[in-house]
Amino acid sequence: MTGAAEFVLEVRDVRTRFGSAVVHDGVSLAVRRGEIFAIAGASGCGKSTLLREILLLHRPDAGSIRLLGREVAGLGEEEALALRRRCGVMFERGALFGALTVAENVGVPLREQTRLGDALIGRIAALKIALAGLPPEAGALRPSELSGGMRKRAALARAIALDPEILFLDEPTAGLDPLAAAGFDDLVRKLKALLGPTVVVVTHDLDLLWRVADRVAFLADGRVVGAGTMEELSRSAHPVVREYFVGPRGRGAMEQSWRRK
Numbered sequence: 001m002t003g004a005a006e007f008v009l010e011v012r013d014v015r016t017r018f019g020s021a022v023v024h025d026g027v028s029l030a031v032r033r034g035e036i037f038a039i040a041g042a043s044g045c046g047k048s049t050l051l052r053e054i055l056l057l058h059r060p061d062a063g064s065i066r067l068l069g070r071e072v073a074g075l076g077e078e079e080a081l082a083l084r085r086r087c088g089v090m091f092e093r094g095a096l097f098g099a100l101t102v103a104e105n106v107g108v109p110l111r112e113q114t115r116l117g118d119a120l121i122g123r124i125a126a127l128k129i130a131l132a133g134l135p136p137e138a139g140a141l142r143p144s145e146l147s148g149g150m151r152k153r154a155a156l157a158r159a160i161a162l163d164p165e166i167l168f169l170d171e172p173t174a175g176l177d178p179l180a181a182a183g184f185d186d187l188v189r190k191l192k193a194l195l196g197p198t199v200v201v202v203t204h205d206l207d208l209l210w211r212v213a214d215r216v217a218f219l220a221d222g223r224v225v226g227a228g229t230m231e232e233l234s235r236s237a238h239p240v241v242r243e244y245f246v247g248p249r250g251r252g253a254m255e256q257s258w259r260r261k
Contacts, residue, residue, distance in 0.1 A: 007066075008033045008166055008198050009054065014063030016049060023049050024060065025222030031166075036192055036199040036212055041219035042244070047202045048092070050219075051170055054200075055089060056080050068165060085113050088164030088197070090155045092171040096143040102129060102154045103139035109161045124161065131194070132157035133187050149180035153187070160195065167197045173205045185211040206245070218244065 009031040016024040023046040031037040039047050052058040054065055056072050065072045068086055075083065096105050106125040110116055116124070129139050132153040143151055152172060159167060169188070173181040185208050192199055203209065209216055210230050218226040218233060218241050226233050226241040234245045 006032050008068055009037075009200065010064070010066040011050070011054070012064040012066075014050070014053065014060045014065065016046065016053065016058075016060045022222055024063075027063070027219065027222070027224055029217040029224050029227060031198060031200060032215075033198055034196065035214040036188070036201065038201045038203055038209055038213040038216045039219065040203060040209060040216050040244075043204065045219040046222065047204075047219060048170060051168060051200075051202050055087065055168065056084065085162060086165045088159035088162065088167045090152075090159040090167075090169045090172060092174060096151060096155055096158070098143055101140055101142055102134070102146070102157070105143070105154060106139075106158045106161050109158065113162060125157075128157040128161050129154070131160065131191065133183070149176055149184070152176065152180075152184060156187070156191075160191065160197075163195065164197055167191075167199045169199065169201045169203075171203055171205075172201065173203065173208050178207075181205065181207065182211070184208075188212050 007030045011027055011029045014024050014027040016022075027046070027050060029039070039050065041047055049058065053060050054067060054072070056075065059073065067083060070079070070083055072080070072083070097108070100108070103122065103125045106128050107121045110121045110124060126136065126139060130136065134150060134153050134157065138146070138150060138154070143154065146154060156169075156172070159169075172188070173184050176184065188199065188201075189212055201208065201213065213230060215227065215229055216233055217224045220240045225238050226236045230245070233241055236242055236245070
């Protein structure tokens with residue numbers, strides 16, 4: 001049996017309501033250290049809301065969330081800040097500061113969370129930009145001067161600026177063409193192998209799930225209705241899971257995965 005100490009994230013019976021709308025009705029999942037774990041489901045199933053709760057940006061109505069061994073409910077401001085420093089987050093639309101260059105964006109968490117000098121921050125930012133697969137000259141550009149794929153990579157470079165223990169990626173391939181999305185999938189795997197963080201991906205991208213995820217939790221009807229490897233989920237008898245993974249688009253992504261293997 002896997003020991004509790006191996007889990008870097010544990011969500012237990014989380015319940016969330018906005019007015020009369022029930023978003024989570026007993027969500028439970030656990031993420032092991034060092035794996036690439038995906039939270040999947042159709043649009044509106046509560047994936048991004050769950051991510052905000054994990055990151056202490058929204059408090060659920062009930063349930064428990066333990067992140068890196070700490071129960072997030074009731075943490076004071078300083079304790080919450082210390083916990084967030086151990087996490088890296090790439091938001092769905094990048095959330096880059098438009099008035100700053102890419103290098104300055106990547107340097108923001110280093111300036112806010114460390115006492116490093118400007119010269120060293122600049123060198124670290126250049127390294128993270130390179131690790132994200134961007135050319136050196138991209139550091140001097142502003143977000144408006146980047147393509148969609150480059151903005152995603154710039155946001156990822158900022159997310160790994162502090163060498164996080166756990167890296168959260170919110171819809172990292174949304175809006176990308178298939179070639180750029182496949183390149184980003186490969187990048188996630190390379191960074192995982194190089195830097196070693198636990199990676200939690202929130203996505204509905206079937207290709208990404210097949211290419212990258214070690215395990216997947218599938219949300220529907222306010223709960224996790226399926227969890228396991230993609231091969232296990234593709235054999236699920238649950239009608240919603242089966243339609244998602246074995247429907248026309250799901251079969252296409254599964255067949256591509258088999259061909260690559």
